Amino acid sequence: MVVLGAGFGGLELATTLAASPESLEVILVDRAEGFVFGYSKLDVMFGRAAPDQVLHGYADLVNPGVRFVSAEITAIDPVTRRVETSAGPFEADVLVVALGADLDPSATPGLLEGGHEFYTVPGAFAAADALAEFPGGRVVVAVTSTPFKCPPAPSETALLTHEYLTSRGLPADITLVMPLGTPIPPSPDASIAVLAAFEERGIDWVPERLVRALDPARKVAILSDDTELPYDLFLGVPQHKAPRVVAESGMTVDGWIPVDPLTLETAYPQVYAVGDVTSVGTPKAGVFAEGQASVVAARILASLHGSPDGTEYDGRGVCYLEFGTDQVAKVDVKFVAGQRPIGALIGPSAELAADKTAFGRDRIRRWFGRDWVSAPSTGR
C-alpha cells in the first residue's frame, strides 16, 4: 500500500491500514518536515502557540506498521502504479493519492510584495510577526480565488484579528472579502451567528467578491468588480491548485482528481484519491479528507478478503468555528451529490473550545503514537 502525502487524509489512512490484523506493507511518503493542523496556523498567527508547538515531526512518528519515507514525489504513473521519488521508486498494489492542494501566493499580483498570506505554514508564521508589530488600523482579510480550503477560516481570521487588536487597545477597522454569498453556505444558522458577530464588532462583510491584485505602492486591494479597498495590513488566502506532480500525472480534470463520490476510486484501477486534491464535492477541509480516508481503508481491507465492502462515503464532517474570546462552535455538515448540503450549528461555547483541543490531541495520539503535550488551548 503506497500512500502519497502524510496530511490529514494520508495519516488517517496509513494509521487505519497499519492497525488492521492483515500483514500489510504500508508506505507513507511526504516531503515536509512534519504535519501542522490547518487551524494551528491561526493559533501561531494570533500568538496562542509557538511554531515548534504545532509542528508534529514525521521523524518522531511511532507506528511500527507504517514505513514513513521522507522524499519529494517527482512522478506518478496511475496506470502502472509506479511512483518516482527522491528516495527511489515505489511500485504499489494499491496507490492512494492524498497530496492536498498547493498554494501559489505569486499568482496574485502584489500579494507577496504588499501583503501577507496566512494559508502556508511559513506565510502564517510570518503573519504572526506582522500582527505583533502592527500598530492597528485598516485590515483587509480576503480570498483571492476559488476553490479554497476551510471556507470558515477567513471569517475566523477576521474575528480573531478583531480580538487580537482590541485586546491590545489597538484600532481595528476590519473588512472581509469573500467569494461566497454567506459565511457558511451549508448552514444558515452558522451564517446568521457569524454575520451577527461581524456586526457586533463592526467588521465589514463584502460577499461575492475576490481580491484579484494588490497595489503595494498605494496600499490598495483591487477587487474582482474593480472597486478598491485601502489597507494597512492585508491578510490573504492565496490561489490553490493541485500539486504539479499530480497535474503532470494526467489524473486531473479541470484542475483536480475526479473520484467516485461514494468510493473515492479514481478512473484507474486500484488507485484512490482523498482530500483536497480531489473534486469529490465536499469543501476542502481536513475533516472531510479524514472521513474519505476511513472509507478507502475499509474498502481496501475488505477487498483483501475478496469480499467487496459496502462502506460508502456519506459526505459528513464536523468543522470547528472560532468566534474569538474563547468561544468555539461546531458545524455538522453533510454534502451528498445532487442534494443541497445541510449543516447544523452547535454552540458557540467555551466547552467546545476544549472539545477542539481534544480533537487535535486525539489525532496526534492515533497518528503519531505519542501525546501532544503542549497542545495550545483556545482559552487563555
Ligand SMILES: Cc1cc2nc3c(=O)[nH]c(=O)nc-3n(C[C@H](O)[C@H](O)[C@H](O)COP(=O)(O)OP(=O)(O)OC[C@H]3O[C@@H](n4cnc5c(N)ncnc54)[C@H](O)[C@@H]3O)c2cc1C
Ligand atoms: C488557516 C487554515 C485553517 C484550517 N482549519 C481547518 C479546520 O478547522 N478544520 C479542518 O478540517 N480543516 C481545516 N483546514 C483545512 C485543512 O488543513 C486541509 O483541508 C487538510 O489538511 C487537507 O488534507 P489533505 O490530506 O487532503 O492534504 P494536506 O493535509 O494538505 O496534506 C498533503 C500532504 O502532501 C504533501 N505533498 C504535496 N506534494 C508533495 C510532493 N510532491 N512530494 C511529497 N509530498 C508532497 C504535503 O507536504 C502535505 O503534507 C484549515 C486550513 C487552513 C489553511
